[in-house]
Amino acid sequence: EPLDDSQASAVCATEEVIRYEYHVLYSNSYQVPVLYFRACFLDGRPLTLDEIWKSVHACYQARLLERPWDTITQQEHPLLGQPFFVLHPCQTNEFMSSILTSSQKHNRLTNYIILWLSTVGPVVGLNLDLSYANLAPEQNT
Amino acid sequence: MTDDKDVLRDVWFGRIPTCFTLYQDEITEREAEPYYLLLPRISYLTLVTDKVKKHFQKVMRQEEVSEIWFEYEGTPLKWHYPIGLLFDLHASNTALPWSITVHFKNFPEKDLLHCHSKDVIESHFMACIKEADALKHKSQVINEMQKKDHKQLWMGLQNDKFEQFWAINRKLMEYPPEENGFRYIPFRVYQATTERPFIQKLFRPIASGGQLHTLGDLLKDVCPSAITPEDGEQKTQVMIHGIEPMLETPIQWLSEHMSYPDNFLHISIIPRPTD
Numbered sequence: 001e002p003l004d005d006s007q008a009s010a011v012c013a014t015e016e017v018i019r020y021e022y023h024v025l026y027s028n029s030y031q032v033p034v035l036y037f038r039a040c041f042l043d044g045r046p047l048t049l050d051e052i053w054k055s056v057h058a059c060y061q062a063r064l065l066e067r068p069w070d071t072i073t074q075q076e077h078p079l080l081g082q083p084f085f086v087l088h089p090c091q092t093n094e095f096m097s098s099i100l101t102s103s104q105k106h107n108r109l110t111n112y113i114i115l116w117l118s119t120v121g122p123v124v125g126l127n128l129d130l131s132y133a134n135l136a137p138e139q140n141t
Numbered sequence: 142m143t144d145d146k147d148v149l150r151d152v153w154f155g156r157i158p159t160c161f162t163l164y165q166d167e168i169t170e171r172e173a174e175p176y177y178l179l180l181p182r183i184s185y186l187t188l189v190t191d192k193v194k195k196h197f198q199k200v201m202r203q204e205e206v207s208e209i210w211f212e213y214e215g216t217p218l219k220w221h222y223p224i225g226l227l228f229d230l231h232a233s234n235t236a237l238p239w240s241i242t243v244h245f246k247n248f249p250e251k252d253l254l255h256c257h258s259k260d261v262i263e264s265h266f267m268a269c270i271k272e273a274d275a276l277k278h279k280s281q282v283i284n285e286m287q288k289k290d291h292k293q294l295w296m297g298l299q300n301d302k303f304e305q306f307w308a309i310n311r312k313l314m315e316y317p318p319e320e321n322g323f324r325y326i327p328f329r330v331y332q333a334t335t336e337r338p339f340i341q342k343l344f345r346p347i348a349s350g351g352q353l354h355t356l357g358d359l360l361k362d363v364c365p366s367a368i369t370p371e372d373g374e375q376k377t378q379v380m381i382h383g384i385e386p387m388l389e390t391p392i393q394w395l396s397e398h399m400s401y402p403d404n405f406l407h408i409s410i411i412p413r414p415t416d
Contacts, residue, residue, distance in 0.1 A: 028343050029272045029327075046250050073264065074254050076221065081338035083254050 017042050018055070022126050024117065025078065032092040033113060035120055036077055036084040049074065049085060055125060072124070087120055095119070148398045152382055153303045155182035157228050158238040161193045164212075167245055169200045177238065181301065182225030182382060183402050185266075186211055186218060187256045188299065197243055205245060210253055212242045217252045221265050223401045229380045229409040230333050263295050266403055270294060273327035273404030274313060276343075277396075282313055298402050306402060313404055314397045321353070322346035322393035328406040330364050340364060346393035356395060357388030360408075367410045380409045 023036040039047040039055075047055075049072065071088040096116060103110045118128045156179040163173040176196045180189060187209075194209050211218040213231050218241065222230075232239050248255075256262065270291075274283035283291075290309045297306025316323055326346050329339040340363050346354055360368045360379065367377050368388065378385055381399050392406075400406050 028341065029275045073268075076219070076254060076338060078339070078341070079337055081336070082251055 018047065020125055022121075022124075023077070023084070024113070030092070032096070033116055034092075035087045035117070035124065035126075036075075037086075037124055037126070038082075038084045039125075046083075052085065052124070085124075087124065092116070145398055149307065150303065152399055153183060153306075153402075155225060155382055156180060157182060157224065160238040160240050161190075161197075161211075161243050162240065163197050163200075164242050164244045167197075167201065167243075168205050170202060171200050173197055173200045180224045180239075182223065182228070184224055184298065184301075185222075185262055186220040186224060186227075188259065188262050189224070193243065197245070201245065207245060208248050208255065208257070210244050210248055212244060213240070217249045219253060220256050220262075221254055223403070223407060225382055225401070226331065226407040226409065229383055230331050230411065233380060233383065233409070233411060234414045259299075263299075266295060266298065267291060269403035269405060270313070273400075276325040276327045277313070277323035277404075278316075279324065282315070286312070294402070310402070310404075320347075321351070323396060326359070326392050326396045326406065327400070327404055328359065328392075328396070328408060330360070330367075330408045330410060332364070332367075332410045334412075344392070346391070346396065353391040353393055355388060356386055356390050356392055359392050360388070364410060376413055377410050378413050380411055381406065 018039050018041060020037060020039045025034050025036055026032075027034045039052055041047070052072075072085050073088065074083050075086045076082070077084045096112070096119075099115055099119070100110060100112075103115075114128070114132050117126070118132070121128055159178050159180045161176045161178065163169065163175075167173075174196075176193050178190070178193060180186075190209070190211075198206055211220070213227075216231060218227050218231075228239055254261075271280065271283050274280050286309070293305060293309050296302070297309070323346055325343050328344065329341045331339045342363055344354070344359055344362060348354055356379070357368060367379060368375075370376070379388070381395070386395065386399070396406055
């Protein structure tokens, strides 16, 4: 049965809607993709890094603390000039090369961006739909 | 060469006379006097303004004070840009002292990064150095250094110790004897009139034939409008550390001698004054 207005607004008040924005950029300096993201409440108020940490699933929180390549810092978006949170790119090559080598050993076709994004994305709330796994792989490597 | 070492010192010890004024809407218990300070061009606003903060907090109530931020003629100043870059980009052709407005409320979340402690500045500074070395040496030199060397770079900057800083930084300015320069030049070109905060591209200091690329070559590649005159008149200036280097200057030399301590060449393209 339909909720009347007062009940509907009571339900909404206990949930917070957060809008996440993700950008994938390419770093010329490190020659790897880099994930930039930010989040805000519907009224426009941005989330702090602490608030974002809390919304990351508990199983990733422990992993994030032990892995240096997952450091998140606030940085200026190189095209928009606005503050975003960034997953640090300097160790990307290391973990990507081990994934790529084992894929090649098992003759599995690879799409670099899907591999990379499905590894780092969930750590900051970005989950790729499984159908991405069926996308055509890259032609080379 | 003795002359070249002098350039390193001139760059390091450059100062900008600045007048800090409290924003008129900040609530004070008594009148706030302006505060005058010589700012190091090579440092960062939040690293060198502890005295400014203390001075204004003396006339304010505790509850009115949150994170400090700075503004020039309505534009929030990005603390993570070196001071000299901010001045050249926004105020270089105006009368000294540079007038900066101090705020303690309404932090502009959409424009400025937060800076809750000196650790944030150190983190940012070291990240720039690491990125510069990724471009110059595929990160080999910075990765071979010990943690204490990294610390010495930061302490040298923080404590204004030229010799301490350069004892380590000189290693970041070396290149293999068989090469004639770095792999790529760490640089950023800024123009206040564009949406985009800066332009950064891969650029080699040595051409395939072995000639040294110049500042003019870099600008032609990255920002041609900066050096091609419109209607025969040069409407812009190309400024680094408050001067206009000749466009014929080899970019490898500029990178070694006129980079900021973060190892980047920060280049401003500004309107040429009309008088």
